[in-house]
Amino acid sequence: MLSLTDRDAVTAALTDPTIDPDLRALIGLRVWQVDTDRRRPLGEILQIVAVQPGDTSEAIHAAVGFPITYDQADQPGFEWMNDHGSWFELAYVLTDDFGMLVFVADHPDTNPTLLFNCHGVADRRTASTTD
Structure with missing residues (x-):
């Protein structure tokens, strides 16, 4: 889990070769x-x-400050979601001038309910078998 709240933490994450390059x-x-x-x-x-x-x-x-890993979680809904392939990006607007981005790894070992919810919103197209 990464939780980045200041520029030093962001710099450390961006220069850490053990963190996924896409992230x-x-x-x-x-x-x-x-x-x-x-x-x-x-x-x-x-x-x-x-x-x-x-x-x-x-x-x-x-890390987030409210529950997001189950259906009907008592949470503010995310404002938007982006599917980046290996990562989902959930954006929460918590106040007029403060937001939170939650990146969720698209990996079989990621929290199953959160991953299920991300896949439910994603608009992924699969290749046709008749092409």
Whole structure:
């Protein structure tokens, strides 16, 4: 589990070769897009959480601050979701000027309910067998 709330943590994640390169690219892109006012601490604008294979529901809920790993969870709904192939990106707008991005690994060992919910929203097309 990654929980990034400041620029130092983001820098550490972006330079950590053990973190999936696709995730590092997504984190770098989103921080670059959102962190436009360098006078404010990043943690006042954005939190990034990466749910990885093996993370428990309890750990996910603790990092996010509310339950997101079961149906009808008592949570604010995500504003939008992007399917990046190996990662799903859930965006939560929590206040007028603070948001959270939750990246969810598309991996068989990722929390099954959260992964199921991501796949349920994703608009993946499969190759036709008649092509």
